[in-house]
Amino acid sequence: MKKLPLFVALLTFLILTPCLASADDHEKHPKHHHINATEVSVLGFAAAIIVGGTGYLLLRRRKHA
Amino acid sequence: MTSRSRSYLRFESLRAPQAVVAALLLTLGAVAADQFFVPTLYSSSPLWATTVCLLLVWRRSDTAADGILGERPLKLSRARISLFLAAHAGLLLTTVSLKTLLPGVTGGFTSAGWLLAASKVSVLAPTLLLFPLGVWRKLARVYTQEGFAALLALFTFLPTRWMEALWPWYSQILGRSVQAFAQLFVPALTYHPGLTPTLVGSELDVTILYSCSGINGIELFQLLFAFMVILEWNRLRKDRALAAYFAGLLAMLVANALRISLLIILGNHGFSTFVLGSHISAGWIFFSAAFLTYLLLVYRHLIIPEVPRLSDPLSFADIVQSPTAG
Numbered sequence: 001m002k003k004l005p006l007f008v009a010l011l012t013f014l015i016l017t018p019c020l021a022s023a024d025d026h027e028k029h030p031k032h033h034h035i036n037a038t039e040v041s042v043l044g045f046a047a048a049i050i051v052g053g054t055g056y057l058l059l060r061r062r063k064h065a
Numbered sequence: 066m067t068s069r070s071r072s073y074l075r076f077e078s079l080r081a082p083q084a085v086v087a088a089l090l091l092t093l094g095a096v097a098a099d100q101f102f103v104p105t106l107y108s109s110s111p112l113w114a115t116t117v118c119l120l121l122v123w124r125r126s127d128t129a130a131d132g133i134l135g136e137r138p139l140k141l142s143r144a145r146i147s148l149f150l151a152a153h154a155g156l157l158l159t160t161v162s163l164k165t166l167l168p169g170v171t172g173g174f175t176s177a178g179w180l181l182a183a184s185k186v187s188v189l190a191p192t193l194l195l196f197p198l199g200v201w202r203k204l205a206r207v208y209t210q211e212g213f214a215a216l217l218a219l220f221t222f223l224p225t226r227w228m229e230a231l232w233p234w235y236s237q238i239l240g241r242s243v244q245a246f247a248q249l250f251v252p253a254l255t256y257h258p259g260l261t262p263t264l265v266g267s268e269l270d271v272t273i274l275y276s277c278s279g280i281n282g283i284e285l286f287q288l289l290f291a292f293m294v295i296l297e298w299n300r301l302r303k304d305r306a307l308a309a310y311f312a313g314l315l316a317m318l319v320a321n322a323l324r325i326s327l328l329i330i331l332g333n334h335g336f337s338t339f340v341l342g343s344h345i346s347a348g349w350i351f352f353s354a355a356f357l358t359y360l361l362l363v364y365r366h367l368i369i370p371e372v373p374r375l376s377d378p379l380s381f382a383d384i385v386q387s388p389t390a391g
Contacts, residue, residue: 037345040345040346041281041345041349043346044345044346044348044349044350045281045284045285045349047349047353048285048349048350048352048353049285049288049289051353051357052285052289052353052356052357053289053292055353055356055357055360056289056292056293056357056360059357059360059361059364060296060297060364063364063365063368064371
């Protein structure tokens with residue numbers, strides 16, 4: 001399971017996405033990074049595809065090892 | 066790349082006749098061109114169907130296709146390619162003239178809507194001109210499963226239109242199911258029916274929009290399942306994979322109902338700010354987890370166990386192990 005750290009990193013990235021997308025008031029916190037709902041959705045979809053695909057490849061590797 | 070990883074990623078492919086692959090590539094290019102020049106024809110389904118068929122035919126590792134035409138290699142004739150291109154041009158002209166005759170036609174369960182849907186699928190028809198009927202019969206016999214998978218992709222892949230059509234009915238089922246489950250933890254929850262049903266709680270009210278229908282989870286499942294099917298095609302139990310595909314779609318709908326229920330439960334127990342700010346991303350995490358859990362449950366049932374290969378021949382001593390030797 002050498003690719004486990006990569007998988008964990010991807011999961012962490014996915015879990016941290018909500019922090020990037022926090023719906024704070026821009027005037028109150030102008031330095032905060034903001035992305036809109038569509039961008040969150042695209043980012044989430046891409047991350048979910050990567051996580052799902054990597055998870056499947058790890059499962060495949062384990063079954064055929 | 067080590068020999069082990071090479072073996073892990075091996076592609077036992079490229080046994081398909083070049084003419085079949087060329088015909089599918091031509092189809093893919095022509096369909097994309099049709100949709101580019103006449104946007105009314107746009108639908109991702111024919112593109113997905115052709116891509117799935119192309120990849121599965123390419124992945125096919127057995128030699129069944131070798132005997133399609135006996136000793137004569139299968140070829141695409143220039144005359145047939147010209148006919149194919151002319152048919153696509155004719156289709157474009159027909160669609161443009163129909164659009165002039167029937168302005169403002171949109172999708173839906175009306176005669177004009179069905180006509181529009183048929184025209185979107187008809188972009189695949191000129192492919193029949195690329196080979197004679199006899200060759201198509203032989204190809205259909207050899208590539209039955211690949212063809213069936215392509216049809217499945219054509220009619221079920223990324224089913225936005227199906228979901229949009231079913232939404233008025235399905236939104237009520239989803240809303241009621243979510244209420245039934247979430248009410249166990251949020252007793253004050255009340256249900257307000259409508260096209261976008263609303264669940265009113267003590268701390269958070271949730272309106273279930275079309276984008277919460279689970280269509281995203283279904284699309285994620287379909288793409289990842291297709292990826293698995295393409296990679297495992299040569300050792301896949303096709304009948305079980307078909308059942309697992311439809312069961313998986315259902316599982317994603319159930320997972321979506323559970324996802325909305327959890328958001329309502331959390332939102333009404335002090336986490337409303339988190340739910341409001343993060344429900345989209347949390348949804349993707351949930352759908353990834355749901356897909357991986359489902360795959361973990363079904364994967365081993367879908368794959369034909371591998372027979373050990375004799376790539377490294379056993380030595381005489383390995384074969385004749387004398388019980389007295391040890």
